[in-house]
Amino acid sequence: MRLSATYLLAIFGTLSTLFCSVNADLKGVFAHYLVGGMGGSDQAVKDVQDAKRMSIDAFALNVQYPSESWATNSIQLLFNAAAANDFKLFFSFDMAVIDQPSTFLPLFRQYQNHPAYYRHNGRPFVSTFNGGSKSFGASSPNAGWQSRFKDVLAAEGINPFFVPDFDDYGGAAYDANFFRNYPVVDGVLGWESAWPQVSEGVANVSSAKDQTALSAAHAAGKVYMMPLSSVQFKHIDPGQNWYRRGELNLPLRIGQVLALQPDFVEIITWNDAGESHYIGNCWPEAISSAPAIQAYSNGYDHTHWQDVLAPFIVAYKNGKRSLSDVTPFGAFAGAFWYRPLLKTASCSSDGLGKPSGWQNAQDEIDIAMLLPASSSGATLRVYSGGSLVATIPTKPGLNMASVPIRTGPQRVELVAANGSILGAGSSTQDVVADTSGVCNFNYQVVHIA
DSSP states (O other): OOOOHHHHHHHHHHHHHHHTGGGSSSSEEEEEEEOOOOSOHHHHHHHHHHHHHTTOOEEEEEESOTTOHHHHHHHHHHHHHHHHTTOEEEEEEETTTOOOHHHHHHHHHHHTTSTTBOEETTEEEEEEESOTTOOTTSSSHHHHHIIIIIHHHHTTTOOOEEOOBOGGGSSSSSOHHHHHHOTTOSEEEOOGGGSOOGGGOSOOOOOHHHHHHHHHHHHTTOEEEEEEESOEEEEEETTEEEEEOOTTHHHHHHHHHHHHOOSEEEEEOSSOGGGTOOOSOOOGGGGTTOHHHHHHHTTOOOGGGHHHHHHHHHHHHTTOOSGGGOOOSSSOEEEEEEOSBOTTOOOTTOTTOSOBTGGGOOOEEEEEEEEOTTOOSOEEEEEETTEEEEEEEOOSEEEEEEEEOOSBOEEEEEEOTTSOEEEEEEOSSOBBSOOSSOOOOOOEEEEEO
């Protein structure tokens, strides 16, 4: 009997809670969650339950408009769902939008003592997107965050555990100098290190900045939260039109996280349709006023990246350091992903044109296949454009592979040593050489089952 991936995730969501309880305080795994409009409580419950099945510990709620009714309504739905499902949430205030801490403090005060609010060593966890260059009228950003945030709350008996993304502080990395200048933080979240920069060309993601940050944080008695992501593609307006490499970024980054064993991991993201790195549902209400985002995200399902990530989370929480230790919950687990538009497309009908960084893309089928420790002799058969283009040997653990793609349909099969097909996945959208519509560099993610 072949068990469904959802059923197996549900079983292991329970078992991993038991196996990993010793590591529950450190080794937390979070997913960045953009707070947007919601159609009802069922959507909040679905997101919370899906994340919990993966052994994600909390959503980092990215809040841009702390007092807008649609935002506060969604936040309430999420906290209700989290409380009912033994899940946690914390705020990640978006300082690219918010002007000063006084804008978000009322919302934080309201929820910081909520049973579903995530706490580290008894302290409510708080993060940000950006804010490292903002001083709020003080002599420095550190002084501003100390006086306008930490001191205000300390006077009320609240001591937040503050782990912001301060990538915008002006330095090249979170080094020893950063921690000397920002004693206000209890740790930092990396963000930009999750993908290669466009300027790096055809290059795989590097963990060099993460290594620097982790070492410097620990030397200062702080923590480091390492980002993990798949791709970054944005195609909204002339100032927001770029592609930062996906390809094998996700499994490569999984290997880097296992090797470094950071204190925390943040998956970027659960639901950011605008940047295309979502692994969960993108509810229509959240992007109802963004037709540009709808045009390149609607119909592009990424939820089967969850099948790859869930076993990784268990391995990370148990201190495993090798991809060979990332094994499936059942006989196998896997997915492949591809862009349905070749990078050589002219995109002549798209007013925005091709995204910056398009030349760094590679037209390929990217595969992640997880096999148990007992696996032997299985191969991956890859079909592109109706033809067999590759046969790839496998080994126990997380296998990754990329194969040049052709126009037409795509298919990947997992084949046993005796020639029987153990599982397969087929494309839902053919690859084309050009388009008269949107120049879409988003990925289709296909389940291998």
